[in-house]
Amino acid sequence: MTVQITASEGGIPHNTIMAVGLVGSLVCLYLTYANQFLNAEYAAFFGGLAAVFALLWGTDTIKNLCSYGIGTGVPSAGMIAFGTGVIAMLLATKVETIVPFSAPIAAVVFGAIVGAVAGWIANEVMRMNIPVMVRSLTEMAIIGAIVLMGFTAAMAGGFGFDALAAREIAILGPLTTTSYVGSLLGGCLLAVSFMLGSLALQHPFNACLGPGEQQDRTMMLAAECGFLSMIAVAAISFAFIAFPAALLSLIVAIVGWYYTYVRFIELSKRDAFAWLDAKPILEPKGDD
Amino acid sequence: MTAIAAGSGGGEGINPVASAIGIVLILITLAITYFAVPAGLAALVGVIVGGLLIGFGIHFVPVGGAPAAMGQAPGIATGVAMLATGAGLAGLFGGAWAAANPEFSFAVVIAAGAVGGGLMMAITCLMVNIIYIFGMGIPAASGKVAKDPITGDTQEAYKSQGTEGHGLPFISYVGGVIGGLLGGAGGTLIYYELLQVYTATLPGMFGADAAEVLPIAVSLAGIFAVGMFLVNAVLAAYNITGTIEGPHDPKFKRFPRAIIGCATASAVCGLFAILIVMGV
Amino acid sequence: MESVLFGIGVTALAGALATIAGAAEDTESNIGSQGDPNSQVQLAPQMGYIHRIYNKAVSGEPPAYGLWVTISAGVAWAFMATGMNPVLALVIASALAIFVQGVYATTAYLGRTASLAKFEQPVYIDVIKSVTTVTMAHAFVAVFPAVVMCYLLIAALGHPFPLPLLGIVWGIALGAAGSATGNPFYGKERQYQSQKFGAGVPISASGNIVRYAEAGQRSSLDNGWFTAKLAGPASGICFGLIVFLEIWRTVLFEDVASGWGAIIAGVVIILIFTIIDRYVEVWARKNYGPYQAEATEEVSA
Numbered sequence: 001m002t003v004q005i006t007a008s009e010g011g012i013p014h015n016t017i018m019a020v021g022l023v024g025s026l027v028c029l030y031l032t033y034a035n036q037f038l039n040a041e042y043a044a045f046f047g048g049l050a051a052v053f054a055l056l057w058g059t060d061t062i063k064n065l066c067s068y069g070i071g072t073g074v075p076s077a078g079m080i081a082f083g084t085g086v087i088a089m090l091l092a093t094k095v096e097t098i099v100p101f102s103a104p105i106a107a108v109v110f111g112a113i114v115g116a117v118a119g120w121i122a123n124e125v126m127r128m129n130i131p132v133m134v135r136s137l138t139e140m141a142i143i144g145a146i147v148l149m150g151f152t153a154a155m156a157g158g159f160g161f162d163a164l165a166a167r168e169i170a171i172l173g174p175l176t177t178t179s180y181v182g183s184l185l186g187g188c189l190l191a192v193s194f195m196l197g198s199l200a201l202q203h204p205f206n207a208c209l210g211p212g213e214q215q216d217r218t219m220m221l222a223a224e225c226g227f228l229s230m231i232a233v234a235a236i237s238f239a240f241i242a243f244p245a246a247l248l249s250l251i252v253a254i255v256g257w258y259y260t261y262v263r264f265i266e267l268s269k270r271d272a273f274a275w276l277d278a279k280p281i282l283e284p285k286g287d288d
Numbered sequence: 289m290t291a292i293a294a295g296s297g298g299g300e301g302i303n304p305v306a307s308a309i310g311i312v313l314i315l316i317t318l319a320i321t322y323f324a325v326p327a328g329l330a331a332l333v334g335v336i337v338g339g340l341l342i343g344f345g346i347h348f349v350p351v352g353g354a355p356a357a358m359g360q361a362p363g364i365a366t367g368v369a370m371l372a373t374g375a376g377l378a379g380l381f382g383g384a385w386a387a388a389n390p391e392f393s394f395a396v397v398i399a400a401g402a403v404g405g406g407l408m409m410a411i412t413c414l415m416v417n418i419i420y421i422f423g424m425g426i427p428a429a430s431g432k433v434a435k436d437p438i439t440g441d442t443q444e445a446y447k448s449q450g451t452e453g454h455g456l457p458f459i460s461y462v463g464g465v466i467g468g469l470l471g472g473a474g475g476t477l478i479y480y481e482l483l484q485v486y487t488a489t490l491p492g493m494f495g496a497d498a499a500e501v502l503p504i505a506v507s508l509a510g511i512f513a514v515g516m517f518l519v520n521a522v523l524a525a526y527n528i529t530g531t532i533e534g535p536h537d538p539k540f541k542r543f544p545r546a547i548i549g550c551a552t553a554s555a556v557c558g559l560f561a562i563l564i565v566m567g568v
Numbered sequence: 569m570e571s572v573l574f575g576i577g578v579t580a581l582a583g584a585l586a587t588i589a590g591a592a593e594d595t596e597s598n599i600g601s602q603g604d605p606n607s608q609v610q611l612a613p614q615m616g617y618i619h620r621i622y623n624k625a626v627s628g629e630p631p632a633y634g635l636w637v638t639i640s641a642g643v644a645w646a647f648m649a650t651g652m653n654p655v656l657a658l659v660i661a662s663a664l665a666i667f668v669q670g671v672y673a674t675t676a677y678l679g680r681t682a683s684l685a686k687f688e689q690p691v692y693i694d695v696i697k698s699v700t701t702v703t704m705a706h707a708f709v710a711v712f713p714a715v716v717m718c719y720l721l722i723a724a725l726g727h728p729f730p731l732p733l734l735g736i737v738w739g740i741a742l743g744a745a746g747s748a749t750g751n752p753f754y755g756k757e758r759q760y761q762s763q764k765f766g767a768g769v770p771i772s773a774s775g776n777i778v779r780y781a782e783a784g785q786r787s788s789l790d791n792g793w794f795t796a797k798l799a800g801p802a803s804g805i806c807f808g809l810i811v812f813l814e815i816w817r818t819v820l821f822e823d824v825a826s827g828w829g830a831i832i833a834g835v836v837i838i839l840i841f842t843i844i845d846r847y848v849e850v851w852a853r854k855n856y857g858p859y860q861a862e863a864t865e866e867v868s869a
Contacts, residue, residue: 070526072367072368072369072522072525072526072529072530073367073530073627073628074627075367075370075627075628075631076367076369076370076522076525077522078627078631079369079370079518079521079522079631080518080519080522080523082515082518083514083515083516083517083518083519083522083557084515084519084557086511086512086515087512087515087516087557087560087561088560090508090511090512090560090561090564091560091561091563091564094563094564094566110560113556114556114557114560117313117552117553117556118519118523118553120306121310121523121549121552121553122523122526122549124303124305124306124309125303125306125307125310125545125548125549125552126523126526126527126545126546126549127300127301127303127545128526161564162494165494165501165504166494178496180494180496180500180501180503180504181500181503181730182649183504185504185507185508186503186504186507186730187503187507187642187645187646187649187730187731187732188506188507188510188511188729188730188732188733189642189645189646189732190507190511191510191511191514191638191641191642191732191733191735191736192638192639192641192642192643192732192735194511194514194515194638194736195631195634195635195638195639195736195739196635196638196639198631198635199626199627199631199632199635199672202627202631203626203627203672203675203676204679206625206626206627206676207625207626207675207676207678207679207680208679208680208682208683209680209683210610210680210683210684210686211683211684211685211686211687212682212683212684212685212686213683217679217682218679221675221679224671224675225675228668228671228672229668231664231668232639232642232643232664232665232668235643235646235664236642236643236645236646237646238646238647238650239645239646239647239649239650240646257671261671261675264675264678264679265678267682268678268679268681268682268691269682269691271682271683271685272678272681272682272685272690272691273684273685273686273687273688273689273690273691274690274691275690275691275693276690276691276692276693276694277692277693277694278692278693278694279690279692280785281618281619281620281779281780281785282618282688282690283618284616284618284687284688353604354604354605354607354608355771356604356751356752357603357604357605357607357608357751357752357754357755357756358605358608358752358755358756358759358760358768358769358774359752359755359756359767359768359769360768360769360770360771360774364748365603365604365605365747365748365751365752365755366603366604366628366629366630366744366747366748366751367604367628367630370628370630370631370740370743370744371630371744371747371748373630373740373744374630374740374741374742374743374744374745375741375744377736377737377738377740377741378737378738378741378810378814380737381727381729381734381737381738381814382814382818384727384728384729385727385728385818386818386822386827386830387728388726388727388728389822389827391826391827392826392827393826393827396826396827396828396831399828399831400818400827400830400831400834403830403831403834403835403838404814404834406834406838407810407813407814407834407837407838408741408745408810408814410837410838410841410842410845411745411806411809411810411813411841412744412745412748412749412806412810413845414841414844414845414848415745415748415749415802415803415805415806416748416749416752417845417848417849418802418848419749419750419752419753419798419799419802420752421848421849421851421852422848423752423753423757423798423799423802424752424753424756424757424765424766425765425766425856426756426766426767426768426852426856427849427852427853427856428849428852439846441853445858445859446853446858446859447768447859448766448767448768448770448859449767449770449859450768450769450770450771450772450773451767451768451769451770451771453768454768456845457849458845458846458849461842461845461846461849462842465838465842502728503730506728506729506730506733507729507730507733510729510733511733514733514736514737
């Protein structure tokens with residue numbers, strides 16, 4: 001006796017969500033470049049917004065894929081998305097050092113390559129034969145790379161490989177020294193982004209699946225997961241970027257999280273069979 | 289892992305065309321590495337071997353999924369990919385520790401990783417049986433074979449009514465330990481090979497001392513090892529559709545597919561990981 | 569000698585911390601009903617059994633604990649980088665991780681339960697209010713020692729990994745050990761307490777979980793009260809042994825035979841555990857005997 005994955009049909013088509021997610025997240029990633037022209041990293045919070053856009057898109061992708069029943073549950077899909085995404089994202093940061101302003105596009109390209117290979121292996125070599133497998137894993141690797149890049153930008157203000165690997169530390173006023181161990185890569189804070197992203201990617205659909213799943217509620221939860229992850233990212237950013245900029249990220253994250261969380265509770269109330277406080281079990285009236 | 293059980297069966301047997309394409313892909317990645325980062329060629333081979341060790345190891349780990357949590361099926365009641373990852377990363381912990389000691393040889397590092405993973409699984413599998421036997425009064429029984437291939441114990445009579453078996457018979461226990469050993473060795477091998485590449489190239493890239501940039505090398509190799517472990521673990525879990533009893537399970541015969549698939553995936557991922565130090 | 573003694577002391581402390589983390593981890597997941605047994609909580613309303621059990625479908629325990637411990641490790645690392653006292657940083661970071669855990673728990677319960685409207689399963693607000701805080705408390709008791717243990721391994725024993733990377737390693741291992749050990753006890757022994765003792769749950773009984781207590785109705789708090797007596801401590805011993813023996817063999821035998829000492833010690837320990845397992849398995853077969861057509865062998869508790 002097992003539970004079938006069920007989800008709502010219709011709603012906003014997947015291609016529309018994908019277009020909005022991809023364009024929105026890329027625009028936000030490019031907005032983080034504004035940090036190079038400001039006196040502090042005030043644009044860092046756009047990295048978090050990029051992750052939110054990507055997670056909205058990813059939630060719909062996971063819903064598409066898991067409706068087929070892939071045999072290992074929803075969370076594993078989030079794990080493979082970020083396992084492939086982290087590799088694409090790091091290579092893209094390397095490209096950034098050679099060709100400035102190319103990292104977001106490079107992340108999409110590399111993510112598409114790694115994801116397509118993983119999807120093709122699952123479908124052809126492992127013989128899963130799921131029609132949307134290749135496309136879904138391709139999308140999810142891109143999403144993984146974008147989310148990691150967005151969180152990296154929110155933590156450190158940018159995403160060039162050299163900047164992520166070294167941090168200038170002031171000693172005695174004007175003198176500075178370069179610290180590698182205290183940098184974003186040296187502290188391996190990608191591990192935090194990795195887990196934050198992979199849970200936030202799989203959670204919305206995993207938490208809302210069932211016969212009463214509604215697209216707007218699932219999407220609201222996706223945004224909530226994105227902003228919630230951004231709170232943790234903003235807390236970490238205090239170590240890397242200017243205090244007011246980190247505070248701005250934190251405020252944006254908390255406001256966004258609070259709004260989406262309250263909205264999600266309202267939508268749950270709308271969809272629930274009943275909303276009871278301290279009431280006994282209502283045995284069904286039907287004939288069992 | 290969740291309330292979802294297997295929905296897709298997955299075909300049986302090897303897909304020859306796809307396997308051939310996979311092997312060609314591996315050769316292409318080796319060629320690219322040879323021209324782009326010549327120093328990384330041996331490392332890429334190591335990463336590929338590490339990936340297929342992980343994929344192969346997953347097939348040994350006895351995982352029953354949700355039914356195992358009710359004593360309806362043998363195996364460990366959790367997700368196969370994450371259980372193996374837990375064991376593999378525990379192995380990586382030991383392997384990375386050994387790799388940090390310059391006096392230790394390559395064999396010691398890999399063996400340290402393997403033993404770490406095997407130890408984690410040995411303890412976990414024992415505690416599973418202790419809970420079943422002393423907490424719930426249920427003896428171990430396999431649903432897939434009439435006799436335990438190692439001990440020759442009969443299984444059928446020890447299955448309770450209406451179930452497919454429960455707990456971890458000895459063959460599953462041994463499978464769990466072997467899976468842990470292979471996973472720990474594979475994860476450590478990926479980490480070690482990438483660490484060699486990065487420690488050799490990063491100092492020149494940043495114009496800094498080797499000791500200064502060592503944390504960057506360790507972190508990069510570490511997060512790549514975790515990422516690649518998860519990719520290989522999930523792909524192998526797809527191959528067995530989420531549950532397997534151990535090396536005696538008929539699904540175990542699917543492992544050649546996983547070896548080809550995980551090798552291909554590791555080759556592409558490894559290529560990307562090595563290209564990061566291109567142009568030094 | 570001094571350094572070995574120090575190493576053994578840290579090893580013992582890390583093992584103790586891991587034991588606490590493991591025990592709290594399993595109890596937390598059972599109070600929130602997470603992991604594989606949760607499939608039955610999800611299934612029950614479909615079979616016509618409306619219940620007041622929490623439904624914390626966040627993901628499997630390994631990824632979930634990977635996340636909580638990694639958040640705590642990452643935020644603590646960042647706070648320490650800004651010059652904060654390590655102890656304070658670890659506490660505040662763990663608290664932040666638990667805030668995230670609590671939000672995930674509530675959204676999982678609301679999401680899953682609202683999607684079950686078709687089967688007339690209501691959302692019980694009082695269950696959220698009473699259970700969420702308890703799972704958060706237990707999660708804190710699990711996450712904080714785990715992160716302190718990771719910090720000790722770096723600060724005292726010099727492990728090369730940075731704190732967030734160790735967090736992901738031990739967080740996932742903690743979830744894996746806790747869910748593997750504790751899940752059957754919650755899933756079979758507690759959810760199906762009305763079924764026969766000493767046998768697996770027949771597949772035909774799926775979904776018919778225990779919803780009524782000795783007096784009144786059960787919520788998930790009662791599940792924690794039940795599993796904390798056996799599955800929780802067992803999970804603690806499991807994770808504690810993993811951490812302790814892993815570090816112990818390294819600290820004590822690493823310098824023997826240029827590194828092979830620790831590996832030989834590890835192999836010997838694995839063999840010892842294998843022998844114990846075989847003994848336990850044979851003991852059960854001999855004492856419980858095979859199942860008859862109807863009756864099951866009772867064990868004197």
